[in-house]
Amino acid sequence: MSGPDExxxxxxxxxxxxxxxPGALGLTDDAALLPPDALAETVVTxxxxxxxxxxxxxxxxxxxxxKLVRVNLSDLAAKGALPFAVLLAAAFPHGTSQDWLERFAxxxxxxxxxxxxxxxxxxxxxxxxxxxxxxxxxxxxAAGRAILRSGAQAGDMVWVxxxxxxxxxxLRAARGQLSLPxxxxxxxxxxxxxxxxRVSLGPCLVGLASAGxxxxxxxxxxxxxxxxxxxxxxxxxxxxxxxSPAARAALDLDxxxxxxxxxxxxxxxxxxxxxxxxxxxxxxxxxxLGVPLTAxxxxxxxxxxxxxxxxxxxxxxxxxxxxxxxxxxxxxxx
Amino acid sequence: MSGPDExxxxxxxxxxxxxxxPGALGLTDDAALLPPDALAETVVTxxxxxxxxxxxxxxxxxxxxxKLVRVNLSDLAAKGALPFAVLLAAAFPHGTSQDWLERFAxxxxxxxxxxxxxxxxxxxxxxxxxxxxxxxxxxxxAAGRAILRSGAQAGDMVWVxxxxxxxxxxLRAARGQLSLPxxxxxxxxxxxxxxxxRVSLGPCLVGLASAGxxxxxxxxxxxxxxxxxxxxxxxxxxxxxxxSPAARAALDLDxxxxxxxxxxxxxxxxxxxxxxxxxxxxxxxxxxLGVPLTAxxxxxxxxxxxxxxxxxxxxxxxxxxxxxxxxxxxxxxx
Numbered sequence: 001m002s003g004p005d006e007x008x009x010x011x012x013x014x015x016x017x018x019x020x021x022p023g024a025l026g027l028t029d030d031a032a033l034l035p036p037d038a039l040a041e042t043v044v045t046x047x048x049x050x051x052x053x054x055x056x057x058x059x060x061x062x063x064x065x066x067k068l069v070r071v072n073l074s075d076l077a078a079k080g081a082l083p084f085a086v087l088l089a090a091a092f093p094h095g096t097s098q099d100w101l102e103r104f105a106x107x108x109x110x111x112x113x114x115x116x117x118x119x120x121x122x123x124x125x126x127x128x129x130x131x132x133x134x135x136x137x138x139x140x141x142a143a144g145r146a147i148l149r150s151g152a153q154a155g156d157m158v159w160v161x162x163x164x165x166x167x168x169x170x171l172r173a174a175r176g177q178l179s180l181p182x183x184x185x186x187x188x189x190x191x192x193x194x195x196x197x198r199v200s201l202g203p204c205l206v207g208l209a210s211a212g213x214x215x216x217x218x219x220x221x222x223x224x225x226x227x228x229x230x231x232x233x234x235x236x237x238x239x240x241x242x243x244s245p246a247a248r249a250a251l252d253l254d255x256x257x258x259x260x261x262x263x264x265x266x267x268x269x270x271x272x273x274x275x276x277x278x279x280x281x282x283x284x285x286x287x288x289l290g291v292p293l294t295a296x297x298x299x300x301x302x303x304x305x306x307x308x309x310x311x312x313x314x315x316x317x318x319x320x321x322x323x324x325x326x327x328x329x330x331x332x333x334x
Numbered sequence: 335m336s337g338p339d340e341x342x343x344x345x346x347x348x349x350x351x352x353x354x355x356p357g358a359l360g361l362t363d364d365a366a367l368l369p370p371d372a373l374a375e376t377v378v379t380x381x382x383x384x385x386x387x388x389x390x391x392x393x394x395x396x397x398x399x400x401k402l403v404r405v406n407l408s409d410l411a412a413k414g415a416l417p418f419a420v421l422l423a424a425a426f427p428h429g430t431s432q433d434w435l436e437r438f439a440x441x442x443x444x445x446x447x448x449x450x451x452x453x454x455x456x457x458x459x460x461x462x463x464x465x466x467x468x469x470x471x472x473x474x475x476a477a478g479r480a481i482l483r484s485g486a487q488a489g490d491m492v493w494v495x496x497x498x499x500x501x502x503x504x505l506r507a508a509r510g511q512l513s514l515p516x517x518x519x520x521x522x523x524x525x526x527x528x529x530x531x532r533v534s535l536g537p538c539l540v541g542l543a544s545a546g547x548x549x550x551x552x553x554x555x556x557x558x559x560x561x562x563x564x565x566x567x568x569x570x571x572x573x574x575x576x577x578s579p580a581a582r583a584a585l586d587l588d589x590x591x592x593x594x595x596x597x598x599x600x601x602x603x604x605x606x607x608x609x610x611x612x613x614x615x616x617x618x619x620x621x622x623l624g625v626p627l628t629a630x631x632x633x634x635x636x637x638x639x640x641x642x643x644x645x646x647x648x649x650x651x652x653x654x655x656x657x658x659x660x661x662x663x664x665x666x667x668x
Contacts, residue, residue, distance in 0.1 A: 023375070028563055029483050030409040030547050031379035036477045038372035041357075045365035046470060048423040048457045075364040089382040089423065089468035123382045129463020134423035136380060136470040143370045149363050213364050229362055 009124055013105035014088070021085060021118035032087070032120035040140040043081035047072050051131040055193075056174060061100050062107025063193045064133075069111040070195040071216065072137035074268040077202025078214040080147040081139030085120040086112075089134045091127035115199055145206045149229035152211035152273035158234055158297040159209075159282065161198050161270045163244040164219050166191035168264020169257070179253070184246035191244075195268035201291050205272060208281055212272030218263040222271055223305045230273070236297030238262065239310040262307060273299050343458055347439035348422070355419060355452035366421070366454035374474040377415035381406050385465040389527075390508060395434050396441025397527045398467070403445040404529040405550065406471035408602040411536025412548040414481040415473030419454040420446075423468045425461035449533055479540045483563035486545035486607035492568055492631040493543075493616065495532050495604040497578040498553050500525035502598020503591070513587070518580035525578075529602035535625050539606060542615055546606030552597040556605055557639045564607070570631030572596065573644040596641060607633050 010027055018024035023033035034042065047068070051057045055064050069086060076083045088108070092101070112119060117137075170192025172178045173185045180188075197214075205212060211230055215222050219241065223234050238258060243251065251257050274282060279295070286293035307315045344361055352358035357367035368376065381402070385391045389398050403420060410417045422442070426435070446453060451471075504526025506512045507519045514522075531548075539546060545564050549556050553575065557568050572592060577585065585591050608616060613629070620627035641649045 025482065025484075028559075030412050031377045031415070031473075033413075033475075033480055034376040034378065036372050036374055038370050040370055042368040042376065043365045044368065044421060044455060044470075044472075046421045046423045046455055046457050046468075048425055048459045048468075050425050050459055050461045050463070050466075052462060053460060078364050079367075081365070087378060087380045087470060089380050089470075091382055091384050091466050121378055121380055123380050123468065125382045125384055126387060127384045127463065127466060128386060129384070129461065129466065132384075132425050132461060132463065132466040134382075134457065134468045136378075136421060136423075138378075139365075141367075146367050148359065150359075225362075 009101060010122070013101060014119055014122060017105070017109050017112050017119035021120050024118055024120035027119070027121065037140070039143060041143050041146060043076055043079050043139045043141055043146060044136065045072055045075040046134055046136045047075070048132065048134040057130070059193060061104040062110065065104045065107035066111045066194055068133050068135045069108065069115070070197045071268060072135045073115060073199050074195060074197035074214040074216065076137055076139035077198045078147065078212050078270055079139070079141060080145060080202050080206040081141040082203050083115055083117050083137055083139040083199065085118050085138045087120060087136040088122035090122070090124045091132040092124060093131055094126055094128060141203070141206065147205060147209050147212040147272065149211055149213050149226045152226060152230035152232055152299045153275065154232055154299055154301050156210050156273035156275055156299040157279065157295045158223065158236060158299060159272050159274060159293055159295050160215065160219070160242065161201055161291055161293055162196070163242045163247060163292070164215065164267055164269060165247045165261030165264055166244050167195070167266025167268065168218070168260050169247055169250055171266065178250060180246065180249055184249050187244065187246045192266060195266065197268050198270045198291065200289055201270060204285055204289065205270070208278045208285070209272035209274050212270060215267040215269045215271050216265055218265045219267065219271065220263050220305050220307060226271065226273065227303060227305060230299065233300045233302030233304055233306070234297055235300060235306045235308060237308050238315065240294065240296045242292060242294040343435060344456070347435060348453055348456060351439070351443050351446050351453035355454050358452055358454035361453070361455065371474070373477060375477050375480060377410055377413050377473045377475055377480060378470065379406055379409040380468055380470045381409070382466070382468040391464070393527060395438040396444065399438045399441035400445045400528055402467050402469050403442065403449070404531045405602060406469045407449060407533050408529060408531035408548040408550065410471055410473035411532045412481065412546050412604055413473070413475060414479060414536050414540040415475040416537050417449055417451050417471055417473040417533065419452050419472045421454060421470040422456035424456070424458045425466040426458060427465055428460055428462060475537070475540065481539060481543050481546040481606065483545055483547050483560045486560060486564035486566055486633045487609065488566055488633055488635050490544050490607035490609055490633040491613065491629045492557065492570060492633060493606050493608060493627055493629050494549065494553070494576065495535055495625055495627055496530070497576045497581065497626070498549065498601055498603060499581045499595030499598055500578050501529070501600025501602065502552070502594050503581055503584055505600065512584060514580065514583055518583050521578065521580045526600060529600065531602050532604045532625065534623055535604060538619055538623065539604070542612045542619070543606035543608050546604060549601040549603045549605050550599055552599045553601065553605065554597050554639050554641060560605065560607065561637060561639060564633065567634045567636030567638050567640070568631055569634060569640045569642060571642050572649065574628065574630045576626060576628040
């Protein structure tokens with residue numbers, strides 16, 4: 001992947017993914033050019049993924065590429081931004097086959113088409129280590145309208161899109177660590193391998209959500225980040241957290257999985273706060289987009305996240321998995 | 335570097351580097367916000383570096399960080415853009431010490447201050463492999479004025495800034511593979527470890543250069559890229575290529591190093607084409623900025639790069655190192 005190979009890979013596999021964006025200059029220049037924009041802010045994010053850490057080394061290459069795109073688009077959606085471009089930095093292990101690269105580029109192309117974006121730049125290098133990828137993603141949002149983590153108000157309701165916990169259970173499913181019917185195993189593993197970023201929903205939350213982010217580290221941890229940024233506390237009702245049929249089945253078999261569902265990562269759903277006046281428009285939006293939106297709690301004065309069980313009692317330390325989880329949260333205070 | 339460690343590193347070491355840019359949101363949100371700009375294009379580039387491939391594993395961590403910044407700023411300078419922000423994706427090996435991270439962040443901070451930019455986003459992850467870094471850099475250039483590789487005209491002169499070949503000799507010097515006086519060894523190794531991107535020069539070339547890029551893969555290869563993008567040929571005069579005193583001393587001892595000087599990478603000088611009418615303003619600019627600018631050849635109809643020796647003969651295949659080099663160039667045709 002050094003010297004001519006790099007140029008060949010770029011020219012043959014990646015340059016077609018830049019065609020729709022003139023400022024990408026066909027990936028034949030040193031940099032890409034974004035046209036002036038007097039009205040919109042550009043929203044920029046970057047995420048890195050390492051084989052064996054963020055995906056399984058034998059995951060299909062097209063799904064690796066698509067996961068890379070999607071985790072980044074999820075960040076943009078969380079800010080209310082519409083994505084338009086990505087840049088790829090890829091360190092490919094020595095001996096990566098042409099077939100692997102083609103399948104990777106194919107997956108990248110699938111999502112570039114699906115989400116209406118373009119690959120506008122990149123760098124491909126060789127590594128003696130594991131496949132290491134980073135993607136910079138860029139989107140647009142009307143000036144001053146981006147949804148930040150810091151805007152929540154006491155009294156706001158806490159909402160999530162879709163279902164929670166499938167990503168974490170999906171990793172176990174992909175590793176053969178769950179005993180569930182095959183259709184549930186397949187559904188969960190698919191959610192782990194191929195996130196569904198809420199690209200359509202995000203921009204529609206502008207003006208409705210007071211604060212927001214995506215759920216990538218785990219619902220409770222991420223809500224903790226939102227609380228810190230907004231200088232507030234949050235109380236959520238565990239029974240209200242929306243679960244997929246597969247996650248519900250897993251929980252019915254093993255109640256201790258509740259902690260995994262609420263604190264596991266890789267959901268890539270949107271988590272946001274909104275005033276109660278936004279409830280009707282949010283439910284209308286959910287109906288219109290076909291994206292479930294569920295109120296799971298509320299923001300309050302104070303700090304930290306409290307999870308209530310079905311009987312309204314706070315899930316406390318000393319309950320197995322929760323002890324470790326709570327210690328982690330304390331340690332993460334930034 | 336997973337879980338709380340990641341947040342601590344970001345908060346303690348990297349967040350201060352974001353302070354000057356409000357849209358970085360203190361690195362506490364999912365993405366950064368760039369304000370609208372009605373007049374300028376945003377120029378974006380990304381470069382990846384792997385320990386043992388792009389830098390020596392025992393290179394000082396502050397210099398690793400600064401090299402990462404500088405190779406990217408060099409790309410922006412080549413487009414005539416003034417840099418304003420970078421985003422870092424870093425895969426740190428397990429067991430990377432706090433001391434190493436602090437020195438890395440210190441180097442990053444030095445260059446962020448020196449070049450008047452900000453760190454506006456990032457992602458830090460753990461890797462079982464070598465340190466793998468990628469940096470996305472962003473700059474501004476007046477709309478429609480960016481210097482592309484594709485704008486050269488037949489008859490334009492070919493120019494380079496600074497001196498050529500020090501990066502390639504510097505790698506050998508750093509590895510103890512050159513027999514030269516210690517001051518030359520130190521000067522060359524320093525050039526390899528700490529590029530001097532032409533950040534001040536680049537924006538001043540807008541309106542003077544017809545095409546341009548930076549010299550990162552090697553002078554002749556990079557001029558080949560410019561020729562292809564401009565659909566032209568180039569002829570350069572080897573004797574006109576500016577050399578540092580250290581490179582001159584090395585060449586005096588071993589004439590076969592000429593190929594290394596002209597085709598080695600890591601110079602991070604600017605290579606550009608300009609009409610002869612720009613000669614006087616360019617020489618005035620060189621004087622004003624204190625940056626040497628040297629005309630080394632011209633653009634012509636045709637394709638490919640021809641290098642003339644001191645007697646005006648084309649350096650041909652069959653001259654040792656040149657054969658391999660020529661084969662590489664042929665293979666790199668994109």
